[in-house]
Amino acid sequence: MTATYQQPDAQGYYGSFGGAYIPEMLHRNVEELRSRYLEIMEEASFQKEFQQLLRDYVGRPTPLFLAERLSKAYNTNIYLKREDLNHTGAHKINNAIGQVLLAQRLGKKRIIAETGAGQHGVATATVCALKGIECIVYMGVKDIERQAPNVARMKMLGASVRPANSGSQTLKDATNEAIRDWINNPSDTHYVIGSVVGPHPYPDMVARFQSVISAETRSQLKAATGSELPGYMIACVGGGSNAAGAFYHFLDEPKVKLVAVEAAGLGVSSGMSAATTQLGTPGVLHGSKSLVMQTADGQVVEPHSISAGLDYPGIGPLHAHLFKSGRGIFLSATDQQALDAAFNLCKLEGIIPALESSHALAALNELKLKADDVAVICLSGRGDKDLATYMKAMEQKG
Numbered sequence: 001m002t003a004t005y006q007q008p009d010a011q012g013y014y015g016s017f018g019g020a021y022i023p024e025m026l027h028r029n030v031e032e033l034r035s036r037y038l039e040i041m042e043e044a045s046f047q048k049e050f051q052q053l054l055r056d057y058v059g060r061p062t063p064l065f066l067a068e069r070l071s072k073a074y075n076t077n078i079y080l081k082r083e084d085l086n087h088t089g090a091h092k093i094n095n096a097i098g099q100v101l102l103a104q105r106l107g108k109k110r111i112i113a114e115t116g117a118g119q120h121g122v123a124t125a126t127v128c129a130l131k132g133i134e135c136i137v138y139m140g141v142k143d144i145e146r147q148a149p150n151v152a153r154m155k156m157l158g159a160s161v162r163p164a165n166s167g168s169q170t171l172k173d174a175t176n177e178a179i180r181d182w183i184n185n186p187s188d189t190h191y192v193i194g195s196v197v198g199p200h201p202y203p204d205m206v207a208r209f210q211s212v213i214s215a216e217t218r219s220q221l222k223a224a225t226g227s228e229l230p231g232y233m234i235a236c237v238g239g240g241s242n243a244a245g246a247f248y249h250f251l252d253e254p255k256v257k258l259v260a261v262e263a264a265g266l267g268v269s270s271g272m273s274a275a276t277t278q279l280g281t282p283g284v285l286h287g288s289k290s291l292v293m294q295t296a297d298g299q300v301v302e303p304h305s306i307s308a309g310l311d312y313p314g315i316g317p318l319h320a321h322l323f324k325s326g327r328g329i330f331l332s333a334t335d336q337q338a339l340d341a342a343f344n345l346c347k348l349e350g351i352i353p354a355l356e357s358s359h360a361l362a363a364l365n366e367l368k369l370k371a372d373d374v375a376v377i378c379l380s381g382r383g384d385k386d387l388a389t390y391m392k393a394m395e396q397k398g
């Protein structure tokens, strides 16, 4: 097989990153998933149901929108891939649908998930309601307090939200609780992970479910410009699922520059950042080997970002490999740069972006695009959920 960035090797490695570092008690569950996921995803009946739900329930294909006033401001050609127009307001639903359909075919009766800000929990609860499946979402106590609207959404959708009391009472602790649940309920439960992280096969499986983003982009760009290939594909990276989906069908097209934008928080060197490729070292986090923000003795460092979805101390193994190999261009945007980019998009295009997506928009200031360049930005989500933060920023500006 020729070298490809799309596919990990049989053990789930992208270069030196990936694999499955899991407790013995999880081997059976992860092995069941690993041995079945490709076969199930390739079944005609699976594809039919998945594609139908993406179309009729999520609202796909999402538009590829030529942002004319934004393009003019940067003297180049900028298209927005409108994942913000998906049902539930972001790309996460693509993966949640894929995994729940897969879980049903594995005979699972119970879905568990972990969530930090609540976006992945809401997407998972949504699909479980649609399918009439029991849904349990683990969430840190602190996050339950901070993210009340998403907790209410999950409850309305019929999910039970279980508080994680240990440690820092945030995402990491919710993940531990979800893993404990899975160990205790190995035969009837599927664990829906929300990004291209976790043990093999999760990163590859999630990337495949999200790859609809770049598949659509290719044909839409061809119709709009005559070429399937943009000069730049730009996306923000928390764990990396919207970026993996936006890059997927361009990974092995060397002419397309892949730009990943991490959250610099208050600044990469401020001690309050989530720019994993800039600050991280190789280590194991949540079941795979990747780059991790950690101390010299391997304690995970608490990350910071104004956007909850990017506030993660790791990065998926595919992205660690894109960084290490030089295939990806890794930039970062500070909290303030993301806010500025959000207000700029509102003013120029009438679109209120999610704070996460605003990090990708902020990269336009660094990229020095030329008049004949074509750039696609993955607008991963809408900004409704971030209104409280935007209101505070407006108050401060006066």
Ligand SMILES: *Cc1c(COP(=O)(O)O)cnc(C)c1O
Residues within 6 Å of the ligand: 090, 091, 092, 119, 120, 194, 195, 196, 236, 237, 238, 239, 240, 241, 242, 243, 309, 310, 354, 356, 357, 380, 381, 382
């Ligand atoms: C969760 C989220 C992200 C970050 O997750 P990735 O897995 O890196 O895509 C980005 N944008 C939005 C809108 C999100 O909700």
